[in-house]
Amino acid sequence: xxxxVLFALFAFCISHFDLRASAQHETASDIEDGGRVFRQSCANxxxxxxxxxxxxxxxxxxxxxxxSDEDLVxxxxxxxxxxxxxxxxxxxxxxKRVVAYLRSTAATRASATAVGDVARGKALFEGKGGCLxxxxxxxxxxxxxxxxxxxxxxxxxxxxxxxxxxPAAEVLPTGRFYRVVTKDGATVxxxxxxxxxYTVQMIDMQEQLRSFSKTNxxxxxxxxxxxxxxKSTFNTQELADVVSYLVSLKGRPTP
Amino acid sequence: MTRRTGLFAIVAAIVAVASLQAQVTFERIxxxxxxxxxxxxxxxxPLNQRYSPLTQINTANAKNLELQWIWQARSxxxxxxxxxxxxxxxxTVQAPNDVVALDAETGRPFWTTTYAPAPEARTCxxxxxxxxxxxxxxxxxxxxxxxxxxxxxxxxxxxxxxxVASAKDRYSITMSPLVVKDKVxxxxxxxxxxxxxxxxxxxxxxxxxxxxxxxxxxxxxPGNDTWSGNSWMTGGVxxxxxxxxxxxxxxxxxxxxxxxxxxxGRSRLGDNLYSDSVVALDxxxxxxxxxxxxxxxxxxxxxxxxxxxxxxxxxxxKPRKVMLWANRNxxxxxxxxxxxxxxxxxxxxxxxxxxxxxxxxxxQRVPGMVPSKAGTVIRPHVHGATNWAPPSFSPRTxxxxxxxxxxxxxxxxxxxxxxxxxxxxxxxxxxxxxLQNFLNNEDEAYGVVRAYDPSTLEPKWEYxxxxxxxxxxxxxxxxxxxxxxxxxxxxxxxxxxxxxxWKAALGGQVNxxxxxxxxxxKQYVTIAAGNSLFAFALRGDxx
Numbered sequence: 037x038x039x040x041v042l043f044a045l046f047a048f049c050i051s052h053f054d055l056r057a058s059a060q061h062e063t064a065s066d067i068e069d070g071g072r073v074f075r076q077s078c079a080n081x082x083x084x085x086x087x088x089x090x091x092x093x094x095x096x097x098x099x100x101x102x103x104s105d106e107d108l109v110x111x112x113x114x115x116x117x118x119x120x121x122x123x124x125x126x127x128x129x130x131x132k133r134v135v136a137y138l139r140s141t142a143a144t145r146a147s148a149t150a151v152g153d154v155a156r157g158k159a160l161f162e163g164k165g166g167c168l169x170x171x172x173x174x175x176x177x178x179x180x181x182x183x184x185x186x187x188x189x190x191x192x193x194x195x196x197x198x199x200x201x202x203p204a205a206e207v208l209p210t211g212r213f214y215r216v217v218t219k220d221g222a223t224v225x226x227x228x229x230x231x232x233x234y235t236v237q238m239i240d241m242q243e244q245l246r247s248f249s250k251t252n253x254x255x256x257x258x259x260x261x262x263x264x265x266x267k268s269t270f271n272t273q274e275l276a277d278v279v280s281y282l283v284s285l286k287g288r289p290t291p
Numbered sequence: 292m293t294r295r296t297g298l299f300a301i302v303a304a305i306v307a308v309a310s311l312q313a314q315v316t317f318e319r320i321x322x323x324x325x326x327x328x329x330x331x332x333x334x335x336x337p338l339n340q341r342y343s344p345l346t347q348i349n350t351a352n353a354k355n356l357e358l359q360w361i362w363q364a365r366s367x368x369x370x371x372x373x374x375x376x377x378x379x380x381x382x383t384v385q386a387p388n389d390v391v392a393l394d395a396e397t398g399r400p401f402w403t404t405t406y407a408p409a410p411e412a413r414t415c416x417x418x419x420x421x422x423x424x425x426x427x428x429x430x431x432x433x434x435x436x437x438x439x440x441x442x443x444x445x446x447x448x449x450x451x452x453x454x455v456a457s458a459k460d461r462y463s464i465t466m467s468p469l470v471v472k473d474k475v476x477x478x479x480x481x482x483x484x485x486x487x488x489x490x491x492x493x494x495x496x497x498x499x500x501x502x503x504x505x506x507x508x509x510x511x512x513p514g515n516d517t518w519s520g521n522s523w524m525t526g527g528v529x530x531x532x533x534x535x536x537x538x539x540x541x542x543x544x545x546x547x548x549x550x551x552x553x554x555x556g557r558s559r560l561g562d563n564l565y566s567d568s569v570v571a572l573d574x575x576x577x578x579x580x581x582x583x584x585x586x587x588x589x590x591x592x593x594x595x596x597x598x599x600x601x602x603x604x605x606x607x608x609k610p611r612k613v614m615l616w617a618n619r620n621x622x623x624x625x626x627x628x629x630x631x632x633x634x635x636x637x638x639x640x641x642x643x644x645x646x647x648x649x650x651x652x653x654x655q656r657v658p659g660m661v662p663s664k665a666g667t668v669i670r671p672h673v674h675g676a677t678n679w680a681p682p683s684f685s686p687r688t689x690x691x692x693x694x695x696x697x698x699x700x701x702x703x704x705x706x707x708x709x710x711x712x713x714x715x716x717x718x719x720x721x722x723x724x725x726l727q728n729f730l731n732n733e734d735e736a737y738g739v740v741r742a743y744d745p746s747t748l749e750p751k752w753e754y755x756x757x758x759x760x761x762x763x764x765x766x767x768x769x770x771x772x773x774x775x776x777x778x779x780x781x782x783x784x785x786x787x788x789x790x791x792x793w794k795a796a797l798g799g800q801v802n803x804x805x806x807x808x809x810x811x812x813k814q815y816v817t818i819a820a821g822n823s824l825f826a827f828a829l830r831g832d833x834x
Contacts, residue, residue, distance in 0.1 A: 172448070237399055247396065291497055
């Protein structure tokens with residue numbers, strides 16, 4: 037009898053917690069996590085916007101066979117036999133987060149209505165925009181800002197457009213800037229590479245890898261990104277051109 | 292500002308920049324001994340002497356060495372890489388092929404670049420990497436899927452990625468590349484399988500292939516007739532360890548691996564050139580200038596992929612430009628590196644398969660000392676007297692330092708595999724050596740660091756270890772020799788006497804060579820053991 041009660045209680049707990057888990061809505065961090073998994077596992081074929089396979093636009097809810105979130109979870113886990121879409125070892129929870137991320141992207145599509153031109157965008161990137169003063173693409177430009185050689189594989193066009201208009205809206209960990217003042221009065225600023233309780237590592241404005249022991253510093257702290265807004269620099273067409281160019285940056289060709 | 296102060300400011304600015312991370316020109320690599328704070332190639336300079344001109348750590352104070360930092364690799368593979376240090380930044384490889392840049396003073400990371408080798412990548416003896424090369428602002432790495440990858444040293448960004456040979460055809464790369472002038476030269480491993488080994492040169496800027504040398508000559512080329520039938524097509528002869536470069540002759544030197552199949556030569560009758568050899572290649576053309584074969588028609592897996600050490604010594608009363616070579620086959624050699632002439636050779640451990648050399652330097656075989664159905668006890672062990680770990684030469688002491696081991700093995704041919712003493716009768720245990728059979732006799736098998744007089748190859752001193760060693764050796768101008776062993780000790784020995792000065796228990800096998808550098812006036816010595824890289828320096832107040 038005692039054993040039965042214990043079993044019943046145990047079974048109740050499982051179903052109870054199961055219900056709670058399935059009833060839970062995805063949080064912002066779930067969506068962010070789903071985005072991370074999407075970029076690592078899906079974007080290589082589907083593209084960061086999810087629209088690089090003909091007939092499929094994951095960010096706009098255009099699928100070949102899936103009718104529901106459950107279908108999407110199943111396809112993510114089991115793949116589509118007879119196509120290049122492979123099975124994955126994602127858990128239910130992980131796959132659901134990817135789906136939540138895809139559902140969330142529809143709300144944040146690029147707002148530019150103009151169709152961009154890659155060649156014009158490259159000319160603006162290297163000329164009027166002066167982007168190479170801080171960024172590097174295909175081995176040309178500065179290393180002060182994040183390297184953009186593969187940015188088209190890593191970021192959605194909506195994110196890129198937002199970074200151009202409002203760079204402070206979202207700064208990735210790889211794009212944070214830091215400033216230190218040493219005890220002998222030298223000020224060094226640069227892009228932060230690593231920080232811990234005792235030390236700071238950065239690439240400074242002269243593209244030197246620098247490491248500081250905090251005991252040798254008078255001051256230290258984050259500073260705003262030097263990335264300016266291009267809202268008034270570029271018109272709508274130019275903005276679309278630059279975004280198109282950035283989306284086209286997908287790594288270097290093999291020699 | 293006066294003209295003079297203006298000039299001073301400009302000069303000061305130039306000096307300040309120069310003391311930071313300047314471009315690593317080939318001139319700097321060639322003369323790396325002029326900047327002892329740095330370690331610019333696998334064994335220090337292209338001569339591969341693995342000698343540090345730094346003197347802060349010396350025989351009197353080595354007892355005060357103290358751990359400064361540890362960097363733990365997120366990898367369970369053997370840590371075989373020797374780090375590079377360029378102006379305070381340390382670069383190394385997390386096996387198999389992730390590249391990291393660390394602050395050489397604290398071990399804290401600047402960046403990590405992960406590289407995922409193709410799923411078909413196969414290696415014989417661990418998914419390992421022995422280190423990087425650098426030129427300009429670019430790092431170079433060979434990968435286990437047989438690619439050569441160039442990375443931006445400031446950011447880790449991959450600049451180009453070139454397939455050297457096909458991983459599907461069982462080629463891999465584990466060695467550190469050799470940079471010479473504007474070229475990156477690398478060889479292909481995989482020679483325990485049916486490959487045809489290659490050494491290829493690539494344009495350092497673009498990755499364009501410039502030349503390719505096959506370690507097995509093709510039809511119509513000299514040496515092809517040393518392979519019976521079509522065995523040349525799949526005869527192995529991998530290249531999997533660092534090469535050397537001699538600027539005076541413009542020759543690059545590489546050791547080559549065993550012929551395949553390893554332990555059964557019946558399908559590949561003949562000398563099997565250029566297996567188990569050193570090949571001297573013209574760097575501009577890739578043409579063979581000379582070769583010397585250490586073990587013709589090898590059936591004992593005696594790869595000659597040891598690191599060639601180039602030195603200028605007095606030999607029989609005359610100055611000679613030599614190459615020193617403690618071979619896996621148990622014999623030690625002095626070759627003239629200009630002509631390839633055999634100058635001297637002798638056994639440095641117990642050897643029972645060879646009995647001296649003829650007048651031209653060809654090794655004389657002992658009849659019957661080959662794998663047999665019943666099993667033949669062969670000395671040295673199938674893993675050799677030494678294997679791939681880098682040795683050292685000190686221009687101060689004039690001694691050649693080698694970490695090696697005394698051992699034997701029973702080699703029985705059963706198809707292509709030798710019979711092991713362990714639980715699997717079909718395969719030997721590559722990468723691990725089991726001494727259990729000999730634990731009742733400490734003289735039967737042991738590891739040792741020995742110092743040899745390179746003109747006579749007589750040992751001058753030795754430091755014995757209970758277990759064998761796959762560690763490299765570093766010597767320094769402080770007259771300290773650093774090495775270690777499978778037991779996981781890191782050792783500092785007196786370079787002139789072999790006396791133990793200091794030791795540290797690192798808790799994992801030493802499978803790499805030590806190196807040394809300095810930052811802000813402090814000398815460091817690093818060693819990889821287990822899955823971690825350890826950096827030691829003198830205690831703060833120690834002198």
